[in-house]
Amino acid sequence: MEVKTASFEKTASPKATTVSGAEAVIKCLLEEGVDTLYGYPGGAIMPVYDELYKYQKQIHHVLTRHEQGATHAAQGYARVSGKVGVAMATSGPGATNLVTGIADAQIDSTPMVCITGQVGSHLLGSDAFQETDIIGISTPITKWNYQITKAEEIPEILAKAFFIARSGRPGPVLIDITKDAQFASLEFNYKKCSGIRSYKPTPEINLIEVERAAEAINNAKKPMIVFGQGVILGGAEELFKQVVEKSGVPAAWTILGLSAMPTDHPLNVGMVGMHGNYGPNVLTNECDVLIAIGMRFDDRVTGNLEKYAKQAKVIHFEIDPAEINKNVYADIPVLGNVNETLKVLLELLKPNKHEAWHQKFKDHYKIEFDKIIKNDLNAERGKIGMAEVIDEINKCSKGDAVIVSDVGQHQMVACRYSKFNQTRSNVTSGGLGTMGFALPAAIGAKMGAPERDVVAVIGDGGYQMTIQELGTIFQTKVPVKIVVLNNDFLGMVRQWQQLFFEKRYASTEMINPDFITIAKGYHIKAKQVSKREGLKEAVTEMMQSKEAYFLEVKVEQEENVFPMVPTGASVSDIRLE
Amino acid sequence: MEKKNFTVSVYTENNIGLLSRIAAIFQKRHINIESITASRSEVNEVMRFTIVVQVTEEQVKKVAGQIEKQIEVIKAFYHTDDEMIYQETALYKINSADFVEDLNIQDFIKESNARIVTVTPKFFVIEKTGKRHETDSLYEKLKPYGLMQFVRSGTIAVTKNEMPISNILEQFDTTN
Numbered sequence: 155m156e157v158k159t160a161s162f163e164k165t166a167s168p169k170a171t172t173v174s175g176a177e178a179v180i181k182c183l184l185e186e187g188v189d190t191l192y193g194y195p196g197g198a199i200m201p202v203y204d205e206l207y208k209y210q211k212q213i214h215h216v217l218t219r220h221e222q223g224a225t226h227a228a229q230g231y232a233r234v235s236g237k238v239g240v241a242m243a244t245s246g247p248g249a250t251n252l253v254t255g256i257a258d259a260q261i262d263s264t265p266m267v268c269i270t271g272q273v274g275s276h277l278l279g280s281d282a283f284q285e286t287d288i289i290g291i292s293t294p295i296t297k298w299n300y301q302i303t304k305a306e307e308i309p310e311i312l313a314k315a316f317f318i319a320r321s322g323r324p325g326p327v328l329i330d331i332t333k334d335a336q337f338a339s340l341e342f343n344y345k346k347c348s349g350i351r352s353y354k355p356t357p358e359i360n361l362i363e364v365e366r367a368a369e370a371i372n373n374a375k376k377p378m379i380v381f382g383q384g385v386i387l388g389g390a391e392e393l394f395k396q397v398v399e400k401s402g403v404p405a406a407w408t409i410l411g412l413s414a415m416p417t418d419h420p421l422n423v424g425m426v427g428m429h430g431n432y433g434p435n436v437l438t439n440e441c442d443v444l445i446a447i448g449m450r451f452d453d454r455v456t457g458n459l460e461k462y463a464k465q466a467k468v469i470h471f472e473i474d475p476a477e478i479n480k481n482v483y484a485d486i487p488v489l490g491n492v493n494e495t496l497k498v499l500l501e502l503l504k505p506n507k508h509e510a511w512h513q514k515f516k517d518h519y520k521i522e523f524d525k526i527i528k529n530d531l532n533a534e535r536g537k538i539g540m541a542e543v544i545d546e547i548n549k550c551s552k553g554d555a556v557i558v559s560d561v562g563q564h565q566m567v568a569c570r571y572s573k574f575n576q577t578r579s580n581v582t583s584g585g586l587g588t589m590g591f592a593l594p595a596a597i598g599a600k601m602g603a604p605e606r607d608v609v610a611v612i613g614d615g616g617y618q619m620t621i622q623e624l625g626t627i628f629q630t631k632v633p634v635k636i637v638v639l640n641n642d643f644l645g646m647v648r649q650w651q652q653l654f655f656e657k658r659y660a661s662t663e664m665i666n667p668d669f670i671t672i673a674k675g676y677h678i679k680a681k682q683v684s685k686r687e688g689l690k691e692a693v694t695e696m697m698q699s700k701e702a703y704f705l706e707v708k709v710e711q712e713e714n715v716f717p718m719v720p721t722g723a724s725v726s727d728i729r730l731e
Numbered sequence: 732m733e734k735k736n737f738t739v740s741v742y743t744e745n746n747i748g749l750l751s752r753i754a755a756i757f758q759k760r761h762i763n764i765e766s767i768t769a770s771r772s773e774v775n776e777v778m779r780f781t782i783v784v785q786v787t788e789e790q791v792k793k794v795a796g797q798i799e800k801q802i803e804v805i806k807a808f809y810h811t812d813d814e815m816i817y818q819e820t821a822l823y824k825i826n827s828a829d830f831v832e833d834l835n836i837q838d839f840i841k842e843s844n845a846r847i848v849t850v851t852p853k854f855f856v857i858e859k860t861g862k863r864h865e866t867d868s869l870y871e872k873l874k875p876y877g878l879m880q881f882v883r884s885g886t887i888a889v890t891k892n893e894m895p896i897s898n899i900l901e902q903f904d905t906t907n
Contacts (some may be wrong), residue, residue: 289748294755298802299748318802351900352744352805476796 170341175305175331176201178342179269180209182312185344188240190214190231190601192224194251196244198284199271201336216597216630219622221248223594225255226620229264230598233581234556234606236389238265238319239598245272246284249330250291254588256326257295261585262410263387265324267315268292275303275332288330297325305338309345317347322355323474324387357475357489364495366486367445367469368502374443376511377403378434378466380426380455383410383584384448384473390493391415391577394447397496402506404515406434408449410584413574417553423515427455428719429566432728433518435719438463439726440514447471448492451481452585461724471495525730526716530571537710538686540567540639546690547609547637548573550697555607556581556599560592560616563645566715568611578603590619596634597626607635607697614640614666624676627702635696636673636704641711642666649714673704684708732787736765737809738817738888739795741780742772742896744803753780753804756797762786766819766885774897777805783886806899810890817888821866822848823857823873824880830855839872854879 173181179202183191191213195203206215218224221243228239239259243252249270259266273282289301298318300311308331315327371377385394391414398405398415404423405415415422424431426438438444444466449455456462459481470477470484471492478487488495530541544567547555553573558581559565565582574580581599583591596610617638627634644662651659673680679701683692689707696703717728743749750769757764765783772779784791791809798807827850830836840847845859859869866883 290751293748293752294759301747350802353802474800476793476800478796480793480796 170343172339173342174201174205174336175308175338175340176205176336178305178308178340179312179331179336180205180213181342182309182344183240184209184212185346186238186312186316188213188238190216191240191242192216192218192227192231192598193242194218194221194224194244194248196248196271196284198245198273198333199242199248199269199336200244201333202242202269202271202331216601216626218594218597219625220620221251222254222590223597223620223623223626225252225259225266225268226588226591226594227598227601227626228266229255229259229262230558230581230595231602232264232266232598233595233602234578234599235602236578237602238267238316240267240269242269243271244284245270245288246286248284249288250286252328253291253295254586256292256328258583258586258588258591259326260295260297262583263324263383264326265319266326267312267319268326268328270328270330271336272301272330272332274334276334278303278332288328292328295326296328299328299330301330301332302335303332305335305340308335308340309342313345313347314350317350318353356473356491359490359495359498360488361498363486363488364498365502367471367488368499370443370467370469370486371401371403371445372504372506376441377401377443377445377508378437378441379403379405379445379447380408380434380438380449381405381411381414381447382408382449383414384471384492385411385414386577388448388473388491388493390491390496393493393496393500395419397500397503400500400505401503402508403445404434404508404512406430408452408455408584409569409582411449412569412572413577413579416575417573424519425570426725427452428457429570429715429717431519431570432522432717432730433515435717435725435728436518437514439465439724441466443467443469445469445471446482446484447496448473450477453481456481457719457723457725461726522717522730530567537684538689538707539713540564540709541571542686542689543637543639543693543707543709544568544571544611546693547697550694551607551609555579555609556603558582558592558596558599558608558610560610560612561587561589562613562616563649563713563715564611564613564639566646589616592616593620593636594623594626596636597623597630597632600632600634609635609637609697611637611639613645614638614642614664615644617669618666621672624673624678628676628678631702633700633702635699636702637696638669638704638706639709640666640669640706641709641713643711645713646715648712652712652714654720669704669706678702678704680704680706682706682708732789734785734787736783736785736812737788737791738812738815738886739780739782739784739791739798739807739809740888740890740894741782741798741807742774742805743778743780744805745776745778746803749801749803750780752801753782753798756794757782757784760790760794762790762794768885768887770887772896774900777896777900781885781887806896808890808894810888814891815888816891817862817886818860819863819866819884819886820858820860821870821881821883823859823869823878824854825857825873826877826879827852827854829876833876836873836876839869843869843872845869
């Protein structure tokens with residue numbers, strides 16, 4: 155079957171050389187600038203691995219200990235570097251093990267290309283050894299997928315895969331290649347894909363809508379910005395900061411928007427959502443204009459939609475037309491890449507300060523500080539609190555580290571308290587909430603930004619879901635810092651059980667192994683701290699380590715994360731205790 | 732918001748696997764597809780899916796948006812019944828003995844503007860094209876005579892107004 159792309163007809167080149175399909179795969183990766191890929195070999199992808207042996211000086215293949223680790227590592231790499239992450243696996247179980255990472259990348263708009271081997275095309279549909287319909291399985295969780303059964307399709311399809319993964323609203327693409335296509339020969343020539351007839355990655359800007367948005371912002375008395383990852387994905391951080399500073403509008407972040415703007419910026423008023431800050435949540439229901447920028451009104455952000463910002467005129471800056479009016483009606487939809495729409499907006503904005511309105515955020519912060527933050531950061535009794543650990547990391551990193559968090563209470567604490575000076579510093583599993591994400595993602599993050607400190611903050615539950623990736627750390631010597639905040643519980647589920655299930659702690663208590671011995675078994679430096687007095691020294695030692703370092707902190711067992719918007723409640727009904 | 736019939740017309744590239752991608756969008760939202768057909772369209776090498784669903788306008792709008800997000804989908808439109816000219820085709824297989832013995836059946840065929848497609852010594856086949864209630868009406872009339880088989884196609888439809896798909900395609904080609 156012919157695949158028609160605009161680039162398809164333009165690919166003929168006189169410099170074609172004859173190579174195998176497997177070698178063509180590697181050459182395509184090199185053409186796309188791939189220097190690192192994560193994967194796990196097996197029968198159906200062996201021809202490609204065999205070629206990789208020849209190209210190992212050009213492409214660093216990282217052997218993860220599980221295919222899920224490969225996808226999360228590719229995600230971590232992509233999130234900090236801005237490049238496309240690449241993961242590779244064999245057919246059957248190898249391919250199905252990628253599924254969690256692909257779903258995670260899809261919901262968090264992470265550019266990733268996954269390559270899977272497949273049984274020979276003559277065996278397709280025969281329930282052959284290690285055959286699964288990975289195209290069928292991955293269809294709902296990929297931006298695009300395709301099965302290659304002929305070697306000559308490889309350059310076209312891989313070019314298309316990278317183009318789709320990185321353009322517009324990014325996402326994961328899966329390419330499945332039958333073994334016979336890997337063995338067969340083709341005349342290799344490569345042309346990067348620059349367009350596909352049916353795919354328009356970035357909608358055209360409607361200037362009238364931008365003008366309407368500017369007018370609404372200029373006339374607003376109590377405007378508020380909620381910014382998401384779209385600012386980072388669009389590379390619009392600087393422009394965004396200028397928009398915020400010129401308009402004087404308080405800006406709050408979603409969990410994936412975190413680090414798009416320096417945390418300590420005076421106009422940065424904190425996090426929205428279930429465990430976000432008090433002020434931005436409550437004041438969402440007081441603002442007169444709500445300016446959503448590159449965010450998608452996730453239910454964890456909005457709480458009860460019937461009671462979400464009903465009083466406000468909503469302006470939605472968004473690249474994906476399907477997000478407009480999906481959850482929240484947009485009075486003014488501004489389609490386009492925010493890097494382009496904000497440029498136009500900036501010119502039209504009138505300088506403003508909104509001082510009285512800002513004071514409201516400060517007043518709410520004071521309430522939250524007195525009730526929660528003060529205790530979180532300066533607890534004097536009991537075991538160490540999670541926020542204290544994050545605070546120590548902040549002090550050592552001075553806001554320059556990449557923090558990769560797993561999923562659970564520690565994630566919310568890490569996102570609430572981490573300080574960031576630079577963009578692409580917060581790597582977490584937002585939309586899917588994948589436990590086990592952080593350890594492999596940190597490996598990828600460190601490889602994507604080797605010059606930066608990368609600290610994985612993980613709970614004891616999530617750590618054990620992908621703990622085998624300590625083997626990858628040992629083998630690659632990637633100097634990541636791992637902090638496990640161990641409360642011997644599945645903390646977030648336990649919190650819900652305490653608050654909403656009458657303290658019936660069904661299957662949330664964990665009897666944990668000796669994490670230090672396990673880390674040492676992988677020849678990774680390891681330390682445990684359980685007393686407050688030793689925390690600073692332990693964190694400092696970890697942060698100064700030139701090698702991988704594992705730090706286990708025994709934290710308060712039944713600590714709860716507040717503020718909290720209970721499921722189904724309005725954001726203005728956020729609980730402080 | 733009231734649920735009503737909407738016809739979603741999806742113009743796509745002719746690629747393997749697209750039907751499952753499109754169907755998954757309805758499945759995810761627990762929307763039952765009343766009928767679905769796929770065929771070539773008026774534009775060269777462009778396929779057209781015609782999908783009938785009973786949903787609210789808000790739902791169909793969101794679904795169309797999600798369908799358009801698919802890489803190989805060129806454009807998705809949705810229309811209400813009064814904006815469409817639509818038809819279905821039904822085939823009715825009846826025992827030949829009944830046909831010969833009961834003249835009522837011949838009247839039914841004439842009255843409903845159906846036509847006989849095939850006649851054999853054992854059975855004959857009637858074809859009726861029309862709106863759902865028309866094919867249903869003939870079904871009810873023939874049922875007492877022992878329908879051997881009955882099958883109905885999905886809805887096929889064209890809009891009363893122009894669908895600017897050719898212009899959209901031209902635009903895609905020039906902008907890339």
